[in-house]
Every structure is written in structure tokens, then in C-alpha cells.
Amino acid sequence: MKELTINIFRMDPAVDNAGKYKKFNVPVQEGMVVLDAVRYVQENIDPSLALRWNCKAARCGSCSAEINGRPRLMCKTRVDMLEEEITVSPIRAYPLIKDLVTDVSNNYEIERRIPAFRPKKGAAQPFLINQIDVTRSQEFRRCIECFLCQDVCHVIREHNTNYIGPRHAIKVASLDMHPMDGIDRSPMLNGDLGLGFCNITKCCQEVCPEGIKITDNAIIPEKERAVDYKYDPILRLARRLRRGSSAK
Amino acid sequence: MKTENSKVNGIQKKYETVSSDVLIIGAGGAGLRAAIEAFDNEASVVVVSKSLLGKAHTVMAEGGIAASVANVDSKDNWKVHFSDTIVEGVYIGNWRMAEIMTKEAPDRVYELERYGALFDRTPDGKIMQRAFGAHTYRRLCHVGDKTGLELIRTLEDQILHRDVNVMDEVFITKLFIKNNSVSGALGIRLRTGEIILFRTKTVILCTGGAGRLYKVTSNSWESTGDGIALAYNAGAELMDMEMIQFHPTGMVYPPGVKGLLVTEGIRGEGGILLNAKGERFMLRYSPEKKELDARDVVARAIHSEIEAGRGTEHNAVYLDISQKGAKFIHQKLPGMYSQFMDFAGVDITKQPMEVAPTVHYQMGGIRVDPETCRTNIKGLFAAGEVASGLHGANRLGGNSLADILVFGKRAGLAAAIYSSKTALSSISTEEISKEIARINSFANKKKGLNPQTIIKVIGETMSEKVGIVRDGKDLGLALTKIQALRKKAKNVGVSGSLKFNPGLLSCLEVEGMLTTAEAIIRSAIARKESRGAHTRKDFPKKDPKFKKNILSYKNGNSMKLKMVSVPSMPDRLKQLVKLEVY
Numbered sequence: 086m087k088e089l090t091i092n093i094f095r096m097d098p099a100v101d102n103a104g105k106y107k108k109f110n111v112p113v114q115e116g117m118v119v120l121d122a123v124r125y126v127q128e129n130i131d132p133s134l135a136l137r138w139n140c141k142a143a144r145c146g147s148c149s150a151e152i153n154g155r156p157r158l159m160c161k162t163r164v165d166m167l168e169e170e171i172t173v174s175p176i177r178a179y180p181l182i183k184d185l186v187t188d189v190s191n192n193y194e195i196e197r198r199i200p201a202f203r204p205k206k207g208a209a210q211p212f213l214i215n216q217i218d219v220t221r222s223q224e225f226r227r228c229i230e231c232f233l234c235q236d237v238c239h240v241i242r243e244h245n246t247n248y249i250g251p252r253h254a255i256k257v258a259s260l261d262m263h264p265m266d267g268i269d270r271s272p273m274l275n276g277d278l279g280l281g282f283c284n285i286t287k288c289c290q291e292v293c294p295e296g297i298k299i300t301d302n303a304i305i306p307e308k309e310r311a312v313d314y315k316y317d318p319i320l321r322l323a324r325r326l327r328r329g330s331s332a333k
Numbered sequence: 334m335k336t337e338n339s340k341v342n343g344i345q346k347k348y349e350t351v352s353s354d355v356l357i358i359g360a361g362g363a364g365l366r367a368a369i370e371a372f373d374n375e376a377s378v379v380v381v382s383k384s385l386l387g388k389a390h391t392v393m394a395e396g397g398i399a400a401s402v403a404n405v406d407s408k409d410n411w412k413v414h415f416s417d418t419i420v421e422g423v424y425i426g427n428w429r430m431a432e433i434m435t436k437e438a439p440d441r442v443y444e445l446e447r448y449g450a451l452f453d454r455t456p457d458g459k460i461m462q463r464a465f466g467a468h469t470y471r472r473l474c475h476v477g478d479k480t481g482l483e484l485i486r487t488l489e490d491q492i493l494h495r496d497v498n499v500m501d502e503v504f505i506t507k508l509f510i511k512n513n514s515v516s517g518a519l520g521i522r523l524r525t526g527e528i529i530l531f532r533t534k535t536v537i538l539c540t541g542g543a544g545r546l547y548k549v550t551s552n553s554w555e556s557t558g559d560g561i562a563l564a565y566n567a568g569a570e571l572m573d574m575e576m577i578q579f580h581p582t583g584m585v586y587p588p589g590v591k592g593l594l595v596t597e598g599i600r601g602e603g604g605i606l607l608n609a610k611g612e613r614f615m616l617r618y619s620p621e622k623k624e625l626d627a628r629d630v631v632a633r634a635i636h637s638e639i640e641a642g643r644g645t646e647h648n649a650v651y652l653d654i655s656q657k658g659a660k661f662i663h664q665k666l667p668g669m670y671s672q673f674m675d676f677a678g679v680d681i682t683k684q685p686m687e688v689a690p691t692v693h694y695q696m697g698g699i700r701v702d703p704e705t706c707r708t709n710i711k712g713l714f715a716a717g718e719v720a721s722g723l724h725g726a727n728r729l730g731g732n733s734l735a736d737i738l739v740f741g742k743r744a745g746l747a748a749a750i751y752s753s754k755t756a757l758s759s760i761s762t763e764e765i766s767k768e769i770a771r772i773n774s775f776a777n778k779k780k781g782l783n784p785q786t787i788i789k790v791i792g793e794t795m796s797e798k799v800g801i802v803r804d805g806k807d808l809g810l811a812l813t814k815i816q817a818l819r820k821k822a823k824n825v826g827v828s829g830s831l832k833f834n835p836g837l838l839s840c841l842e843v844e845g846m847l848t849t850a851e852a853i854i855r856s857a858i859a860r861k862e863s864r865g866a867h868t869r870k871d872f873p874k875k876d877p878k879f880k881k882n883i884l885s886y887k888n889g890n891s892m893k894l895k896m897v898s899v900p901s902m903p904d905r906l907k908q909l910v911k912l913e914v915y
């Protein structure tokens with residue numbers, strides 16, 4: 086039977102000072118994905134190998150890893166499209182827990198900071214919305230929270246800023262572009278949530294397994310809204326008048 | 334959280350303690366909806382889940398939520414939905430659960446919309462509905478073929494904006510019961526290996542199904558029947574465990590994705606089934622409903638075609654939607670397009686798909702009270718796939734998402750009310766220490782038996798002997814096998830510590846998997862007829878003697894079975910449903 090060689094990162098930060106790659110040989114099956122190979126190792130060779138997986142159908146976003154240096158879902162990466170020797174490492178933007186598993190819990194903390202959907206005041210219920218108006222927001226709702234876009238984002242990897250990252254930027258956009266939503270989050274996104282640090286290198290949308298146009302359809306429009314908001318002379322005047330009248 | 338020590342046999346055992354009014358086990362749709370309701374009714378709520386928050390098996394629900402909002406077919410209403418549910422559940426479903434679900438599903442859908450979910454729309458701007466197997470009208474409210482994902486994200490958002498304590502990647506190993514009421518639970522936090530004692534007034538089990546007992550399944554890694562086993566060991570009654578739904582269409586090729594779900598939405602949107610000879614065989618099996626008959630009917634038809642030698646080279650049949658054109662498919666079925674493109678290299682806008690039945694859902698489960706979802710153990714509730722009653726012998730597509738929202742909410746409310754009238758009870762340190770010692774006994778065990786060797790045999794046994802068509806002899810052999818595995822399972826163990834050790838987790842899951850398998854097999858042996866999803870070669874007909882629910886429960890160290898009558902419907906509902914014929 087044909088075999089492949091897979092190098093898997095091993096480390097328990099509580100015990101080891103440094104990680105190492107361990108080499109395993111795994112029998113090849115037709116249509117095999119990297120997750121199959123890693124699970125083969127976990128199930129048959131070393132049951133203590135830490136990995137996350139759940140649906141094995143690219144729908145849950147649990148099995149994110151760096152495969153030959155590129156952020157990918159293990160369940161969606163066929164071994165026959167890779168070179169003969171495969172190297173699997175944990176995603177680097179998050180603290181390591183063990184082997185291929187990282188601590189992604191800060192994503193939930195970020196989500197707590199983004200105001201949830203709040204219907205427009207006085208909107209008749211049940212809502213009447215045109216399909217054309219839901220399509221834009223629905224693109225971002227395809228996100229499976231694999232956090233590969235967060236992993237590849239150089240702002241997150243290399244700079245200590247308040248930027249929440251691409252996953253959460255599209256979350257904000259999905260709420261802002263909800264036709265019945267009554268909150269405008271773009272000032273917050275461009276302020277406290279640090280979108281200004283993104284210099285639109287588009288790495289995030291390149292790695293998105295769902296093919297969401299993160300930069301083109303969410304980040305750039307949100308940046309443009311901020312510019313409109315800040316510099317549009319008519320809006321500025323309107324704001325000043327509003328402030329003036331409320332001061333009275 | 335506070336740390337405590339207990340001493341048994343001179344070994345110090347440390348654990349954290351977390352207290353709450355309501356402990357919810359499972360963070361799928363039912364668990365999250367229950368959490369919202371319990372929290373909004375003033376209870377302190379802890380949610381634990383085996384996987385990360387937002388990854389539960391609910392994300393894989395594709396087709397939609399069945400609710401008679403009548404946006405597309407104006408004749409639809411709860412009465413028709415009720416009748417469809419009872420008839421297709423082959424008359425052993427609980428009438429009151431079906432009534433509650435069909436009446437309340439529309440409210441739950443609109444509530445989801447108020448929480449921010451964005452459904453596909455009709456031309457006049459209402460929530461769009463699609464046709465699904467054996468639903469009289471187009472009834473499934475949907476978001477493309479990713480309805481479950483939208484549902485989970487929407488509920489997740491609600492939870493994250495409430496003061497609910499979510500502890501993900503925690504596995505519960507035991508429920509503590511005192512005087513027939515819940516007193517707490519013990520769990521292990523996978524990320525650190527810490528042991529956590531949950532002191533709680535109520536537990537809501539929302540752990541989903543047990544598809545992973547089978548080799549070929551559409552279910553996530555998580556679906557190992559944990560909740561069934563926890564409830565059984567706590568003394569709760571299980572019901573209709575033999576009723577395992579085979580979804581007619583799972584992927585078959587390549588081998589790595591065998592079993593992966595191919596949504597019924599494809600047939601709902603006009604996909605047709607063909608055998609290897611190119612015949613549209615459903616015209617023979619079900620001339621009226623054709624591809625859109627109930628799942629048990631379509632699954633058996635596909636099985637028969639393959640058995641008769643009219644299958645493809647991979648023992649499958651073809652499902653074809655290409656006649657609808659690329660634009661339509663990309664809009665309505667984007668997930669299916671990429672699933673086949675990425676995993677099989679098949680372009681479904683041009684080529685047919687190969688499909689065969691795959692284990693999909695467990696109609697049976699914990700026996701619950703229809704109004705409150707409580708079990709026969711005080712303070713113990715169950716909702717969603719882990720509970721039983723609603724679906725009878727066969728579940729209609731889309732009824733599971735309605736189920737988790739409707740009964741998740743009801744369970745959350747009932748648990749909040751119950752906990753407001755109850756005090757926390759104590760848990761004996763001896764029991765705690767015993768369970769901690771049991772967990773530890775599997776770790777750092779270099780010479781232990783790899784739990785996967787047992788899990789593999791469970792999968793083969795269930796798939797081969799407790800499959801889509803069963804007979805007494807095979808079921809007997811399966812039971813013997815499972816009992817032998819139980820003895821063998823005493824030796825499981827893995828190297829490595831308690832910290833994020835998937836092998837250890839498997840050790841902890843194995844016993845529950847065996848218990849669940851045993852309940853399925855024993856109930857399947859007892860039901861000597863063919864009804865809904867349960868087909869017996871040796872008893873091919875439906876039999877009025879078995880218009881019963883089969884209970885299984887723990888009695889000492891063995892499993893006991895009992896047949897009980899299906900609660901009889903009041904006259905006002907009887908007139909909605911056509912009479913059962915034999």
C-alpha cells in the first residue's frame with residue numbers, strides 16, 4: 086500500500102521548552118484529506134496527539150492548521166494536491182494549548198464587544214425584506230469561524246494593536262448590512278475595534294475556505310463608511326447642528 | 334469557582350467547583366435556546382459543550398426549519414404539519430409533542446428573525462420556504478443549504494450578550510443523583526485536564542444523537558450518545574431506541590467522505606434519483622410522492638436498488654440536479670456545490686452525484702414530558718435529538734430544527750421554574766473521589782487497550798448487523814458482540830496526561846457508546862415488526878400489536894425493556910389525521 090509521510094508538530098507548553106516535528110508514515114487512501122492522515126496517527130499510533138475536529142465536512146471550522154506553511158482546514162485539504170512530505174503545524178496567531186490545538190477563546194471575548202443585532206425602531210414584524218437586500222449580509226454569514234483569516238493577518242501576527250481582525254470585521258459588516266438592523270457599528274469598528282490598522286493586503290480573503298470576499302466586500306466598504314462619516318462636510322454640519330440642538 | 338480537595342485512599346484529588354441553578358450539557362441549537370430561556374427567567378446558567386462554542390452538530394443542518402408560516406403555500410397551517418408529523422412517524426409519535434411543536438414552530442422562526450437571523454426571501458419579501466420529503470406543503474424556512482449555521486450563529490450571538498457562563502471543551506462523565514433528584518455533575522476540562530464539579534439544581538441534556546456508533550454516518554465526531562448514557566445511568570427511561578434514521582442520500586466516494594450528508598434540499602429543489610441503468614426508480618416505489626416521500630421510504634428504495642444489482646460501481650445510485658442549471662444551483666445549493674467539487678471533483682451543475690443511505694438521526698432517546706421536557710428524575714430535563722417522542726418511527730426533514738427551538742425553550746423555562754423552588758443539594762465526597770479516580774485510571778496507562786480498537790468494532794457491528802434492514806439473528810449476534818466488547822472495554826487506557834488527550838476522551842466515551850448500542854439493539858430485537866425506520870426482514874409487516882413505545886431502563890446492573898401504549902390522541906386531533914391502516 087502506498088504511504089505518505091507526515092510531520093506533525095508536538096508540544097505541551099506546560100512540559101516542553103520547545104516544540105518538535107514528529108514524522109509518521111500513513112497509508113494513503115483515495116481522496117484522502119490531511120485530517121484523515123492526522124486522525125490515522127491519533128487513532129492508531131499515538132492516541133494522545135491533540136487535535137480538534139468535528140464535522141469533517143468543512144462546515145464547522147474546527148480543524149484549522151498550517152499545512153506546509155499555509156493556513157488551511159485539514160478536512161478540506163486533499164493530500165494528492167500537496168507534495169509528498171506533509172508538514173502540519175498549529176495556527177500561529179493563537180497561544181498553543183498542545184500539539185495542533187490553540188486557544189481561540191479571545192474570539193468570543195471580541196464578539197461580546199460587538200453590539201448584537203437590534204431591530205430598527207418601529208419596523209413592522211414579521212419583517213418584509215427583499216432577497217437582493219439579504220444577499221450582501223448573507224455572504225459574511227457563511228463564515229464558519231475557522232479563524233484562518235485571523236491567523237494570516239499580519240496586523241494580528243506582528244503588531245500589538247486593538248484591531249479585532251478580519252473574522253470580526255465581517256461580523257460587524259454582517260450586522261451593519263442587515264437591512265433591518267438599527268445600529269451603525271462602523272464608527273466603533275473604525276475606532277475602538279481598530280479597523281484603521283488594516284492596510285488591505287487581502288491575505289485574509291485569500292485563505293478563506295468559504296471564499297468570502299472579506300476585504301473587498303466588508304473591510305473596504307466599512308472603511309469608506311468611516312471616511313464618509315468623518316469627512317463628509319454635510320454630515321459634519323448635520324452632526325454639529327444636532328449636537329447644538331441637543332445642547333439647548 | 335473554588336478549589337477543593339478530597340482524599341481517598343490517601344490520594345489527594347483536586348477539583349474546581351462551579352455552582353448554578355441550571356446546567357446545560359450541549360451547546361447545539363437546543364442547548365443554546367434553553368440557555369437563553371433559563372437566563373431570561375432569572376436562573377443562573379452554565380452551558381458546557383464537548384467541542385468549541387459554535388461548532389455543534391447543528392451547524393451541519395442544511396435544509397431548513399419546518400414551520401407552517403404559510404408564506405409560499407397559503408393553505409398550510411399547524412394542523413396539516415401535525416398530521417404530516419404523526420402519519421410519517423407511523424403513529425407512535427407523541428401527539429402532544431407534535432401538537433406543541435407544530436403550533437409553536439412559527440413563533441420560534443420569527444423569534445430567530447428578531448434575534449437577527451437572515452432567511453432567504455420570497456418575491457414579496459417574506460421568509461422563503463422549500464419543499465421537503467413528505468411535507469404536504471412547501472414548509473422549510475431556510476438559508477440556502479446552511480440553515481443550521483445561521484441558527485447556531487444567531488443563538489451564539491444572543492448567548493454571548495447575556496451573562497451565561499459558557500464552558501466549552503468540557504466533557505461530562507457523570508451525573509450525581511440523590512433521592513431521585515439531580516444534585517450535580519462531574520466533568521473534565523479538555524484544554525487543561527482540570528476536573529470540575531458542577532453543583533446544580535437542574536440539568537438539561539442537549540447532547541444530540543449517536544450517529545458515531547455507526548461506521549457510515551453524516552454525524553459529527555461529537556455524536557457518541559453521551560447524553561443517552563448519562564441519563565440511563567442516572568436512572569432515566571429511554572424510549573424507542575431502535576428508531577435510527579438513515580438519510581437516503583449520503584456521499585459514497587471518495588472513501589474519506591463516505592457518509593457525509595447530501596441535503597434533502599437537492600430533491601426539494603427538483604433533484605431526481607436514478608439507478609445505474611438510468612431508471613427513475615422512485616416512480617416504482619412511490620408513484621405519487623416520488624423522490625420526496627418520507628426518508629425511510631426513499632432510503633429503503635435506494636437500498637433495494639443497490640441490493641438488486643442496479644447500483645453504481647461504488648454501491649450507490651445517482652442524484653441529479655444538473656437540469657436546473659448552474660445559476661440556480663449556485664444560489665440555492667452553494668454548500669453542496671463546493672462539497673462535491675472540493676471532496677469528489679464532481680461538478681453537480683453538470684454531472685450527477687453518487688449517493689447512498691447514511692445514518693443521520695436518532696428518533697428515540699430519553700423519555701420526556703411533552704410540556705416541560707422533564708424526565709422521570711427530578712431536575713433532569715432533555716431536549717432535542719437526545720430526547721424522544723416527537724418523531725415516532727421516522728423524522729421529517731426540518732422537524733429537528735423546529736424541535737430544538739421549541740423544546741429547547743420549553744426545557745429552559747421549566748428548569749428555571751423548577752430551580753427557583755429548589756435548593757442545591759450536597760454531593761458525597763466519596764462519590765466525587767470515585768469518579769475522579771475512574772477518570773484518572775485511563776490516563777498514563779502505557780499498556781492500556783487503545784479505545785479505537787473497540788470503537789471500530791462497534792461501528793462495524795452496528796453498520797453490518799443493526800443497519801437499514803435488520804433480522805433477529807443478526808441482532809442477536811450484535812448483542813453478543815456488544816456484551817463481549819463491554820468486558821474488553823475494561824482494559825482501555827492511553828499514554829499521556831488528562832490534558833487535551835483525545836485518546837483519553839475516547840476511553841471516557843466508550844462505555845456510553847456501548848450502553849447506547851445495547852439499548853438500540855435490545856429495542857430492535859423487541860420490535861418484531863417493520864415500522865418507519867425500523868425494518869425487519871423476518872417481520873416485514875407492520876403489526877398493530879406493536880403500536881407501542883418501547884422503554885429501556887437500568888435495573889441493577891442490567892438493562893430492562895418495557896412496552897407501553899402510545900398515549901391516545903384526543904378527538905379534536907384525531908379528526909386531523911387519517912386512520913392508520915395495516
